[in-house]
Amino acid sequence: MQVRSPAEIQMTTEINEREQTLLKMLIESYVRDGQPVGSQKLARDSRLNLSPATVRNIMGDLEALGLVSSPHTSAGRIPTDKGYRLFVDSLLTVQSLDNDEVQRLKQEIDTDESVEVLIERVSSLLSGVTHMAGVVVAPRREHQVLRHIELLPLSDQRILVILVMDKQEVQNRIIRTAHAYTPSELQQVANYLNASLGGADLQTVRKRLLADMRETRSKLDRLMQRALDMAESVFAETAAQDDCVIAGQTNLMEFSELSDIDRLRSLFDAFNSKQQILHVLDQCLGSPGVQIFIGQESGYEPLNNCSLVTASYGVNNRAIGVLGVIGPTRMAYDRVISIVDATARLFSAVLNQRH
Amino acid sequence: MQVRSPAEIQMTTEINEREQTLLKMLIESYVRDGQPVGSQKLARDSRLNLSPATVRNIMGDLEALGLVSSPHTSAGRIPTDKGYRLFVDSLLTVQSLDNDEVQRLKQEIDTDESVEVLIERVSSLLSGVTHMAGVVVAPRREHQVLRHIELLPLSDQRILVILVMDKQEVQNRIIRTAHAYTPSELQQVANYLNASLGGADLQTVRKRLLADMRETRSKLDRLMQRALDMAESVFAETAAQDDCVIAGQTNLMEFSELSDIDRLRSLFDAFNSKQQILHVLDQCLGSPGVQIFIGQESGYEPLNNCSLVTASYGVNNRAIGVLGVIGPTRMAYDRVISIVDATARLFSAVLNQRH
DNA sequence: TCTAGCACTCGGATATCTCGAGTGCTAATT
DNA sequence: AATTAGCACTCGAGATATCCGAGTGCTAGA
Known part of the structure; x- marks a missing residue:
């Protein structure tokens, strides 16, 4: 499975191995619990035999690099968009889905319905499995x-x-x-x-x-x-008509970082108008593998605290559409990436087989 | 314009003229401001030359009848579902829309689009004009x-x-x-x-x-x-297929009485599954005029703090579908009723003229 | 280079206080 | 008998104070 950053996003920041380990742990912990991570917890969990003080120093460095930030003086650190980006690009280990899960997905996707209905189904499927919002851009007409x-x-x-x-x-x-x-x-x-x-x-x-x-x-x-x-x-x-199906928006209500009602509203309104979302998604069409936009990277304001994990699907190795998941930046990227990737493959297979 | 209660809802409560006046003022005030209404304000506004104390007595009576309630001891009164019901049934004076507004609606509705698109448009229109959620049940197949x-x-x-x-x-x-x-x-x-x-x-x-x-x-x-x-x-x-288009859900986020995120979520989920909503709306099909469900009356839990104002539309005087508006019980019924009524008539006219 | 120690910061939780709008009741007034 | 004035009381909203502890940055020593 191939994971690509959008072309224009270049990571130049270099950090040493110990810093990488800690950043990785920090993100995993934050993604799991949603709480800022303190030096003590990190020192304890990391098995590096470092004292909290050392960890604090390192955190200071990472903060200077813009990879983490603290919500306030006396809280732990949380990843920034840039931190997530580094994580996704070079720290993440995606293990493919186990066979059972793939079979389950396949069963959901491989039905006899018309493409239109199938798109809805895939969208719901993505939303259901990830507990976030699923999105499928209909094949370009x-x-x-x-x-x-x-x-x-x-x-x-x-x-x-x-x-x-x-x-x-x-x-x-x-x-x-x-x-x-x-x-x-x-x-x-x-x-x-x-x-x-x-x-x-x-x-x-x-x-x-x-x-x-x-x-x-x-x-x-x-x-x-x-x-x-x-x-x-x-x-x-x-020419103009293509369409975009979004399912499971309400899942996003569960995430505390999005639960500010105004932010949520602007997000939902964005989903309804779809125009901008489509534009963002269009950028993914054509590039192979899984693409990830984190937070601001999409350049579209309502998606600010959100990430977008997408993959294109197609027939005869020609991409004709994009599918993916929209959720808070704080998401389990490894899992989501596998799911989106698998779904895109399965969906392509079904379309191909219909010839 | 005819306004009907669902058949099974019978109002038996009798209150005298002065009580009526006060209840009406109370509801109007509450709908406008969203604040519980106190005896003093009510006494001042009502032009009945009553002292706050008298008003308090009357409020006590109305509360005993279940028409109003107070959120807590030292707040004013707010209408109950039953209060709204009485208000809508016998206190409300609906003035028809002025001609300009009707023309504006007509312009929006009378287009060349296919019925499918038109339904979406009407739904958005209702949502846009009322700032609540618009709903149109597609013609029964x-x-x-x-x-x-x-x-x-x-x-x-x-x-x-x-x-x-x-x-x-x-x-x-x-x-x-x-x-x-x-x-x-x-x-x-x-x-x-x-x-x-x-x-x-x-x-x-x-x-x-x-x-x-x-x-x-x-x-x-x-x-x-x-x-x-x-x-x-x-x-x-x-047989089974008919469908239901809901627009402007996010408008509902603005209403403080619905802004509890869980309630809102269950409401949105209800909109997405639509099945139950359809069932409620089905009850409106066939009865002429505007129908109103207030709060619990729909018998469907997620709609508890919501009211539903609907009218059927059709061709050749035969109803084939229902349209309307979903919003908080605290809505400007007079205005909403006129709008729903007018929209249903205009929509019917367009369908008829297409023969 | 790492770590122990320490003073400091700040948010969250909890308690306390005040204020005022509003009530219900009673007794006086019309 | 209905209305009103007066009054004690209630309760929530908002402001303020206090405490606690997790976490920090810094410094000096290992």
Whole structure:
């Protein structure tokens, strides 16, 4: 399993082995208990035979490096975002999930449902297993292959367009036309479009259409002309749509560090609007392996005390979407990473097998 | 505009005019400020020229009747659920929305979008205008008319069934069949089903199919036999599905009476699972006018400190769905009632005009 | 370089106090 | 009989004080 930092984040800080050990213990302890960790506890647990005083000195150094901080003078230390980052990048040992757990996940994912439903399911699954919020970005539509197109008259000048995509997904659009078509005209238009466009992905379809229109506008008979007009209005809005399913938001209410109601609210509102989240997640698309954003790194304010662990999924080794988990920075990264990684693999496998 | 209580809730408590006036003022004041109302304030505001002492006596009576209560000895009074109920049933004066506001709502609702999108929009609208949570129960599928059916082969033994309903709604199902069909066979099956079933609502379709199968099973040729088998598996799952869109949940975070994080959480979880909420809302379907559930009346625990103001909407004077608002019991009922009522009417109008 | 020792800090828990809004009761007033 | 004034009382909110102990930083000695 491969874990990558977002490209722009570079860790230059170097610390020696003893400091590493202590930082690691500190983070593990803090993640477990949620309490600032004091020098005494750390000295005792670390098995390094150091006195609390020595540990304190080291903590002083780590604090100077910006890896830990103390909430106030007489409390222990807690990791900073930078501390988590170092931890995740070089201290963390991720053990893969044991086989039982993988099987359990597989069972949940490998069902017969439509992709749409499956996405919801995976999202809930992630949320359920991690007790945080699960998120799945739906496959980017542009890259999907168009299998078939149907046109049905609804009323004069209104046509229901049904696009059957690859992998059992179906999209419906309603378009208005300047002219009223007879059912048989519609059938002809559909036939033409199916013949000339089926099997290409939406982006390609769109380009090809525009080209056709430019080149042959004058030569076409009226019907084909109309077909192209119509198709253009269908595919016009195709680009922007992709969607993002978030499940288990309420899990986040359990984390004391998020329970300030205003922060929580802004987070939930962010989930609802999704736009920004999508943008953050988009950055993960394409890069292989598990990606992690910690706290501020996402550059998106409502996610400030949160981390984002994601992995892309896809078919034929081409990433088509991203899934992951959103939770407080203070999360059990090792576990979450394994889960997200496994889920992405399993989900890809299911999509692949549906071919 | 008509406001109805759920049938089972009967108000028998009789109070005299002066008590009514005071209760009304108390509720209005409490709804406005969220503070328990004391005798002095009430005496001053009421213009009844009563001394605080008198008001206190009256409050004592109202408390004995269970209409108000005091959070503790030395605080003012707040309304109980029963108090709100009496208020809503006989004290409330709802003024209709002024024309500007109706126009604004109308503009938001009367768009060209598909019913699905429109439902989301109406839900957000309700949430936005009232600053509470908006909820719309999607039209019950059983009553919808089937216009057209399409069958498309996905792979061997997997068929995508597209049901085009009335009013631009489309449902997709994937079914597995025992046998692999050729495209032309599928076309024939679709033709047969369209001919014999188009125009009926799903419930009827289902009944008719079962009847057909019993009566003529032996007489049919193999193809038709298969058509029926297939159709049966499509319509089998038709009954249960209806859905419910809730928007603006986070608005509820603003209300101090709900801000206890556990209560809030159980409420949000309830929104997510929706099942129970749907059940409560189902009770509203069919009854004309605006319906109000206050606090415990819904019989559903997570809604305890909440009220529900709903109205049904429909086409041709037949209710097909319910919309409304969920907020704290302490809400501005007059305003909310007008808004819900107006929205339901406007929504119905839009649906009707789409014929 | 590490550690023991020590004075110091600060947050959290708990107790105490004060203030004032509001009550209920009683007795006087209308 | 209904209303009101008067008064003692209650109780919560907020401010203030106190204590405790975990944890720190620093210094000097091992």
